[in-house]
Amino acid sequence: MSETDIVVQTKGLTRCYQKFTAVDHVDLTIRRGEIYGFLGPNGAGKTTTIRMLLGLIRSTSGQVKIFGESLEVKKKEILRRVGSLVESPSYYGHLTGQENLEIARRILGVSPSNIEHVLERVRLTNVADKKVKQYSLGMKQRLGIALALLGNPEILILDEPTNGLDPGGMQEVRSLIQELSKEQGVTILVSSHLLSEIDQIAHRVGIIRRGKMIFQDRMETLREMSRPRMRLGVNRVEEATRYLTKIGWSVSCEGEHIWSEGLTNQETATMVETLVKGKFSVYRIEEVKQPLEEIFLGLTGKEEGL
Amino acid sequence: MILRLLLAEGLKIKRTWMVILPMLGALGILAVLIVDYRLRSEYILGKYPDTVTGFLLEAQIILPITILIGGSLLASLAGSMEHQGNAWKYVLALPVSRWQVYLAKFLILFFLMLLFSGGATVSLACLWKGLGLTGEVPWKTLAMGVTWPVIAALPVLAIQLTLSLRMNNQSVPIIVGVLGALFAPAFANWLPWSYVFQVVPVDYAMSRRFENDPSLWLPIALGEGLIFFIVGMALFQRQEVHS
Ligand SMILES: Nc1ncnc2c1ncn2[C@@H]1O[C@H](COP(=O)(O)OP(=O)(O)O)[C@@H](O)[C@H]1O
Ligand SMILES: [Mg+2]
Numbered sequence: 420m421s422e423t424d425i426v427v428q429t430k431g432l433t434r435c436y437q438k439f440t441a442v443d444h445v446d447l448t449i450r451r452g453e454i455y456g457f458l459g460p461n462g463a464g465k466t467t468t469i470r471m472l473l474g475l476i477r478s479t480s481g482q483v484k485i486f487g488e489s490l491e492v493k494k495k496e497i498l499r500r501v502g503s504l505v506e507s508p509s510y511y512g513h514l515t516g517q518e519n520l521e522i523a524r525r526i527l528g529v530s531p532s533n534i535e536h537v538l539e540r541v542r543l544t545n546v547a548d549k550k551v552k553q554y555s556l557g558m559k560q561r562l563g564i565a566l567a568l569l570g571n572p573e574i575l576i577l578d579e580p581t582n583g584l585d586p587g588g589m590q591e592v593r594s595l596i597q598e599l600s601k602e603q604g605v606t607i608l609v610s611s612h613l614l615s616e617i618d619q620i621a622h623r624v625g626i627i628r629r630g631k632m633i634f635q636d637r638m639e640t641l642r643e644m645s646r647p648r649m650r651l652g653v654n655r656v657e658e659a660t661r662y663l664t665k666i667g668w669s670v671s672c673e674g675e676h677i678w679s680e681g682l683t684n685q686e687t688a689t690m691v692e693t694l695v696k697g698k699f700s701v702y703r704i705e706e707v708k709q710p711l712e713e714i715f716l717g718l719t720g721k722e723e724g725l
Numbered sequence: 726m727i728l729r730l731l732l733a734e735g736l737k738i739k740r741t742w743m744v745i746l747p748m749l750g751a752l753g754i755l756a757v758l759i760v761d762y763r764l765r766s767e768y769i770l771g772k773y774p775d776t777v778t779g780f781l782l783e784a785q786i787i788l789p790i791t792i793l794i795g796g797s798l799l800a801s802l803a804g805s806m807e808h809q810g811n812a813w814k815y816v817l818a819l820p821v822s823r824w825q826v827y828l829a830k831f832l833i834l835f836f837l838m839l840l841f842s843g844g845a846t847v848s849l850a851c852l853w854k855g856l857g858l859t860g861e862v863p864w865k866t867l868a869m870g871v872t873w874p875v876i877a878a879l880p881v882l883a884i885q886l887t888l889s890l891r892m893n894n895q896s897v898p899i900i901v902g903v904l905g906a907l908f909a910p911a912f913a914n915w916l917p918w919s920y921v922f923q924v925v926p927v928d929y930a931m932s933r934r935f936e937n938d939p940s941l942w943l944p945i946a947l948g949e950g951l952i953f954f955i956v957g958m959a960l961f962q963r964q965e966v967h968s
Contacts, residue, residue: 470814470966471966473814473818474817474818475814475965475966476965476966476967477819477965495820495821495822496810496820498818498819498820499820501818502815503815503818504815505814505815505818506811506814507811507813508810508811508812508813509810509811509812509814509816510733510811510815511737511806511809511810511812512740512810513739513740513741514736514737514740517740518736520736521736522733522736523733523815523819525729525730525732525733525736526729526730526819526821527820528729534952551810551812563815566815570819570820645964
């Protein structure tokens with residue numbers, strides 16, 4: 420992976436509010452063309468990070484580089500190539516959807532046909548002449564995505580784009596993200612507090628918790644963490660665990676069961692044989708697959724609630 | 726770029742009170758002066774050295790206060806537009822310089838004030854005709870009579886726009902604008918709100934507490950307006966966008 424393939428890079432990005440550190444030394448790396456899932460419970464610091472990426476707020480320390488250039492130095496040039504939707508949608512309520520897009524179009528200086536195009540993309544063409552204050556939250560959110568797409572961005576930053584959408588709407592946004600990635604090679608940062616939102620579409624994920632990046636890798640790697648575990652029901656469970664450990668098995672005793680990880684079929688058979696030879700009764704053997712959600716919760720802490 | 730921003734700004738004010746307000750202000754002035762001349766025509770005509778002077782000085786009962794309060798309202802409407810739909814985080818993530826965004830807002834505000842000047846000039850001319858005052862309509866003097874106070878209001882416009890851009894809640898800027906207009910002129914003639922009262926283009930030292938002298942106060946207002954404008958621009962440049 421060469422340097423030029425990295426389109427967004429932060430180093431030690433930090434933001435404090437008085438004594439509270441909302442974003443704490445975050446090193447975020449996004450590569451060209453990928454869908455990057457930015458995950459974390461509410462209040463973890465996703466929006467604060469994104470605001471810094473867009474130059475909406477200052478960082479307390481650390482740097483942001485986009486397209487290899489410092490955001491501070493080349494802000495305008497960088498923002499020309501970035502489209503964004505941050506948190507709740509932005510709009511002028513007294514104007515129509517079409518007029519809202521026209522305002523942005525005049526500033527961006529792009530062709531009027533872009534408006535028709537993005538309206539179609541988010542399926543708002545039929546309500547384009549309605550005032551935005553009459554839009555439902557879902558429609559406002561879609562207008563927000565249209566606004567983000569208007570300047571044909573190379574990087575699309577979407578902060579919780581499915582907030583307030585019904586399940587159908589959520590699916591639509593996910594499909595749109597995948598289309599943009601596949602057909603136009605747009606690099607996309609999409610944040611969410613729900614793993615299920617990101618799981619299906621992201622190539623790589625960054626998980627942030629209490630302002631700290633606690634995981635950043637390929638989605639595959641996160642999935643591998645959910646490798647199945649073997650659960651054995653035996654009698655005299657603690658004694659059996661000690662017996663197996665003593666002869667070199669890596670097992671643990673949790674509750675009424677012996678747990679083991681990453682056993683092949685042969686290893687499983689051998690372990691059962693060993694137990695039987697040791698005069699333990701094996702009641703049942705089960706393979707337990709830990710759902711991805713559990714892993715995510717394990718990383719971010721259940722108490723923080725989703 | 727600034728032209729593009731102005732075009733965008735122009736579209737934003739569509740269907741808002743901002744377009745109607747300057748015209749209402751001009752009509753309001755006409756209405757008040759009609760009542761004034763109806764009730765005290767004899768007294769007014771006897772009080773002043775000539776008709777034009779009397780005309781402009783009588784307009785003082787309503788013109789400066791309309792400019793100050795109307796200007797504060799316009800600044801609030803222009804400055805709060807993005808707060809309402811949480812649009813700052815979108816607008817300021819577009820490839821624009823913040824100082825240009827601020828400049829465009831200020832220019833639109835000033836343009837609407839000039840629209841008011843135009844309307845008020847026509848109002849006064851109509852009144853002149855309607856009253857059957859002697860001589861030609863003194864267009865130039867009337868235009869100066871309403872435009873100079875608008876220029877003298879530049880420092881106040883800059884203060885108000887800056888406050889309205891900074892604050893989510895518009896009640897503070899509005900209160901500052903109204904209190905400033907009502908009380909500052911009585912307090913001291915060097916306060917930004919006072920200049921509007923002190924630039925009547927007539928050769929007539931106004932009695933009482935006002936010190937009428939356009940050649941003194943107009944340059945002061947322009948200079949101070951520029952300073953407040955730059956300060957407001959610098960503050961906007963540094964403003965963080967949280968909502
Ligand atoms: N303007 C602010 N002042 C003080 N604290 C803030 C401000 N903005 C955000 N925070 C705090 O920073 C933390 C992270 O917030 P945010 O980035 O919005 O989280 P997320 O988007 O992941 O839900 C939260 O605890 C929030 O209360
Ligand atoms: Mg958020």
